[in-house]
Amino acid sequence: xxxxxxxxxxxxxxxxxxxxxxxxxxxxxxxxxxxxxxxxxxxxxxxxxxxxxxxxxxxxxxxxxxxxxxxxxxxxxxxxxxxxxxxxxxxxxxxxxxxxxxxxxxxxxxxxxxxxxxxxxxxxxxxxxxxxxxxxxxxxxxxxxxxxxxxxxxxxxxxxxxxxxxxxxxxxxxxxxxxxxxxxxxxxxxxxxxxxxxxxxxxxxxxxxxxxxxxxxxxxxxxxxxxxxxxxxxxxxxxxxxxxxxxx
Numbered sequence: 001x002x003x004x005x006x007x008x009x010x011x012x013x014x015x016x017x018x019x020x021x022x023x024x025x026x027x028x029x030x031x032x033x034x035x036x037x038x039x040x041x042x043x044x045x046x047x048x049x050x051x052x053x054x055x056x057x058x059x060x061x062x063x064x065x066x067x068x069x070x071x072x073x074x075x076x077x078x079x080x081x082x083x084x085x086x087x088x089x090x091x092x093x094x095x096x097x098x099x100x101x102x103x104x105x106x107x108x109x110x111x112x113x114x115x116x117x118x119x120x121x122x123x124x125x126x127x128x129x130x131x132x133x134x135x136x137x138x139x140x141x142x143x144x145x146x147x148x149x150x151x152x153x154x155x156x157x158x159x160x161x162x163x164x165x166x167x168x169x170x171x172x173x174x175x176x177x178x179x180x181x182x183x184x185x186x187x188x189x190x191x192x193x194x195x196x197x198x199x200x201x202x203x204x205x206x207x208x209x210x211x212x213x214x215x216x217x218x219x220x221x222x223x224x225x226x227x228x229x230x231x232x233x234x235x236x237x238x239x240x241x242x243x244x245x246x247x248x
Contacts, residue, residue: 069183129158129241164231188203
């Protein structure tokens with residue numbers, strides 16, 4: 001890499017040289033390089049690179065698909081970089097596929113139980129917002145989440161200006177083979193934060209048990225602000241935690 005020392009400052013491309021201004025305000029000249037597309041796609045020495053590219057594409061596609069399936073969560077809890085964080089988690093699962101050859105491994109054939117515990121908002125970890133354990137009960141037909149009776153002001157770390165909260169259980173049913181998904185949600189009522197005791201919450205959703213479908217259940221906690229009897233969503237939803245609690 002070379003620096004330009006002349007009075008003429010160039011930006012753009014001339015032949016195989018690229019001229020640009022870097023972050024420090026210096027003008028830099030760089031020769032074009034890299035491997036040609038044809039060589040990358042056909043040269044045996046780049047077989048591993050092609051395999052990595054295929055699996056990158058597969059993981060990115062599965063992450064996007066799963067994100068769309070959890071659209072209800074994205075609207076309620078999103079601390080930014082959700083796709084990137086989902087991709088990272090999906091890629092780890094994909095690499096556990098025990099049957100497919102390198103380059104053809106698939107997320108749905110891997111250990112999808114690794115998605116349990118995935119936090120949708122990196123700035124609002126569920127266990128740091130709800131300071132009380134909740135119970136997750138799975139059986140052949142349903143998933144049930146129980147949050148015991150509690151004092152909200154003691155066990156909930158709520159954002160400023162929030163007055164009410166509610167829990168939601170969301171199920172994303174995903175068929176990766178046919179590229180279809182559908183979701184269902186059950187929510188509690190909005191409850192005031194400033195009470196000495198709030199009743200236990202029990203949220204249940206069925207498991208459809210359809211062929212080739214995987215089921216991901218997430219628990220979300222949403223804070224809102226009440227004004228003149230109306231509840232309003234907060235602009236900053238990054239403080240609303242959500243976590244995958246069951247994978248079937």
